[in-house]
Amino acid sequence: MLVVARPGTILKVAARDRMVTRDKLLSWGLSVRSSCVLCSGFDENRQHLFFDCEHSSQIWSFFVSRLHLSPPQGFEEVLRWLKDPARDSNVTMIIRLIHQAVLYLICKERNTRIHSAVEKPPDTLIAETQQTIRLRVDPLARRQVVSPGHLFVLAAWLSFFAA
Template identity: 65%
Template sequence: MCNVFLWNGARNSAMGAKIAWDSVCTPKEAGGLGLKRLEDWNKVLGLKLIWLIFTSGGSLWVSSSFWHDNWTSLGPLIELVRERRPQVSGLRREAVVAEALTSDGWWLARSRSRSPTIALLKACLPNAQEIMESEEDDMYIWFPEPGRDIGVFSASDTWRAMHPSPIEVFWHEVVWFTGRIPKNVSLLGLQLETECNQVWAFFVSRLNLVSPQSFKAVLRWLKAPTRNKNVTLIIRLIHQAVLCLVWKERNKRIHTAVEKPPGTLIAETQQIVKLRLDPPTRRQITPQGQDLVLATWFSFFAG
């Protein structure tokens, strides 16, 4: 992430944020950078941990605490018999439900004690035979939202349930397309008021395209500037590179009074885009007679 842009300009400092964290953490589709808040993501991972604890524990009777869990639907038994009464029953305070079962049923089945605690426990315990005859482990189903079960836990589905889809901005596909320049996107996604300039006009002219004048109109146009997929990718990359370089040039002129001529910015843009086109060209599979994207680039910008 370009912390120099997001923070105060110092590479090793996160003090004095220039961009509201709400904007940085807004989904890409809504005009932000799509970063997840650690606090919110931690909640999702915490839910995943709870899910794993339950699903890896096997049967409820094996893993549930006899005294402290609400496994009888009457509430925790420790609340019924009070804190000091478990010792009267002979079952340790840390016992799980399975420890209270014997081959004959509950460990209290043959007790002749007249203790009120023992009598209360006998009345509260469910049928032991039904529990022992249950051979299948408990099944858990994850419901990220009421009425919508997805079976097993999904962190992405849970995140979307906790953060409903916001209103999309029309230009997000132009900014976050496949093959984008990551470093430039982090600036472009938040710096969307830069006007088209001489550098942008040079590339549009060389590609034999006609671009709108206003910035928002350009973004709409970039969704489908031409039927040629190679040229579409090229002009989108040029758009990102030009905005990034012009933004940097603006800051440099303000703080150092050093200026680069348009020709230098054009040459730097060409270098950035040409290098960025190499990886997709290596992966590209084209029908016979159709140019690779890098070949299309050189047909417009030789050398």
């Protein structure tokens, strides 16, 4: 049975550069292919896996284009940017949720491919990310107190990602 950690846990592990990526396995002397499990085109490391890989880049690009953002592309730079990515607090929350969910689902997809050879295209992971965030945003909106003229986080989410 494959155990996958929660999204926040993956973010903490990735932020500390503790992900067991192929570059790490090779540095430990293990005999593994160096190529990325998702694209097979480049050597796998944290930066490549989450931002430079064509597979991951399509997912991340979908969300930032809908939000009309141009975030940095380096892993460390994105972490710094996430501290204050937008003026609107709802958009900030949405961006942070997207980041966590995308990292989690990319990691999960990578592990699934390694252990079961089942592959999902980026569009499927985009849909799963949207569903994950929608399920998280709904209860947050129910507890949210907003000033007149401001949107609930769910309304903000739907303004960008309504089907």
